[in-house]
Amino acid sequence: MKKLLVSCLAVLLFMPTTIGSSIGTHSAHAEETSSTKLNAFTLIEDNYLTGTFTGDIAKVRLVVNGKNFTLINVTDGVIKYYAKDKILTTSDDVKLLAYSSSGQLLNTTIVTVKEAVIPTGSITPDSYLFGTDPRVTGTYSGDITRIALQVNGVVKQSIAVTDGTFSYYAKDKILAETDEVKILAYSSTGKLLDSQDVTVKTPVQLQGSIAPNTYFFNTDSRVTGTYSGDVVRVGLQVNGVLKQTIPVTNNSFSYFAKDKIITTSDEAQIIAYDKTGNILDQQPISIRLPFSVNTFNDNTPILSGTGVTNATIKIYINNSLAQTTETKQDGTFSYAIDYIDYNNKIKVEQWVNNQLREEKEFIVSKSGDVDYTLDSVLFWQQAKNGYKEKDTRYFGQVKPRYRNLITNLRLRISTGFGIYVDCTMAPDATGSFETTILPMYGATSLDQGPELTLDITTKDARKLYTMSYRIGTGIDYNIPVINSLYMMNQGNSKFSFSGNATTGSLIYAGVGYTASSLWAATPNIIPVTANFAEFGNFTTNQASGSLLFHRTANLPIYAYAVNPKSRAQSDIKLLIQNENINLPPSYINSSMMGQDLTILGIPNSKVKINMKAADYIGWGNPTDAEFTVQLNQYGVVSDYTTDSAGWLIQQYGNISVTNIVGGITGKTNILPIIQSEDQYDQIQYYAWKYGD
Known part of the structure; x- marks a missing residue:
């Protein structure tokens, strides 16, 4: 055991x-x-x-x-x-x-x-300014997690602290400068680690000043300036309403005011505060518009800028007063000056209380978007009739850029015997002008070589790129001829016109000929060569601009030649590209903002347009509708308004189109609506396309 x-x-x-x-x-x-x-x-x-x-x-x-x-x-x-x-x-x-x-x-x-770790810690309070400071603040170190304020032997509520600093609200606890105040520091277990007296002081009167800079409306986004003294925050007051205050440092301030100062007439002040929120200083802000003229060149129709509210603005063109206007409430101004060619001088003055304050002067620069080539201002021609036996008609068209600028055109024809013709023409609202010269005694002297001058008068002192057309002696008065015309569709609305015409003449080619053509090509001069002394071939490539030709079939193209010296014009040469009675017109267009209808197709034909109620997509009750349009000798109908046709067909999803030529009716084509945007006038228009 x-x-x-x-x-x-x-x-x-x-x-x-x-x-x-x-x-x-x-x-x-x-x-x-x-x-x-x-x-x-x-x-x-x-x-x-x-x-x-x-x-x-x-x-x-x-x-x-x-x-x-x-x-x-x-x-x-x-x-x-x-x-x-x-x-x-x-x-x-x-x-x-x-x-x-x-x-x-x-x-x-x-x-x-x-063994338990014994916590330790110390606390250091800042001096407390009675009546000024809302809080007792200071720092601490060690194992302190909570602090409490003791006033006249009574311990107040403790608060948690972190990060080595503390801020204890004391405004409702320290009620007299003679109060005995201590700050008590505790560990996480509630052990008192340190206790320090808080010095209660009488505050020193704080002082400070502020100086705002001028605020330039529409340019500055902030009110800026400087300050000195005991300023710690600034506020913006606009029309008596105080906005948010912001802290400031380093004796400067920057206050975002773009959404607060709305007009130059606003009354604004900048207000400076001390750390207790007392106002130390406040100053008014001067609100001004800096005088400036916006960027301007030869392709800018509006002259605009900014200045002082209700100032007088005087605009000079080549040292001649062209316009006097006023700035608006916000200090801006604008003037529809129309287009001014480069090298003109413009001066803009700002007058306040009948005193000249500022001025800006500049030479109009080139934008690169303006045509300064031959006939850039206008083109003019002589009708085919001769001087001697029949009346001779001179006519032309001012280019759109200059239509509001040219007031008169003076035509003079002189010979060795003196002035044969001296007349003045005024362009109409469309820019068209013309005059007729009657046969008279001395007309035979034109054979000796006249001088022909066309001088331009503008509405003010501006100078156009071309102010005068002058043709010297030895004018060739022969009427040019166009022998042939062809066109090739290169895609993307680009076309190549080719043909044969009198050498040295100006060639005008385009699609859909009218008095003010739907689209006219830039003139192309046929050069004189040894091989073609009399007739030469021409080719000019052009884009259709804003027009969209929906087919190359039944597209009426034209060309005519002009003698560049005498301005005598040939007959219109017309070609119907891919003529086919069974295909629809090449172009059908209706403006959404109007009621007009434009069609390009077979010359002298009729175009029947039929709409079925089943295809109705508009307002109101669906109904069948039909109308027939007559095309002219050039295959064009423009501004057709009968029965508001342009507006009517926009109410249908599809239309049926039929050509009628010489009493023969072609095939009916159903065309769906296509909606697209005209990049030039920024309106919607409707077009109809037959699938190619």
């Missing part, structure tokens, strides 16, 4: 031990299936011994210095044993015994006991 007991003791003495883990089990199976892991127990700070377990553990017991304490139940793998009154020193021998539900000891775990 004694031998057996010794053996058992020997086994217990040599079992391995590990802090915080099992040091012994009742059986090998229990050791494999159950384990305990404990957290270190810190004196003073911890109330409970905590940890986790796995396996069949159901109860645990705390043993301190050999004394067994209460056996408690544990669940969900969590151990929490109240030990504050049981573990008292770091030298205590502490173990936790784990048992199964049947009371079997499964393992024993050593508990690590640690």
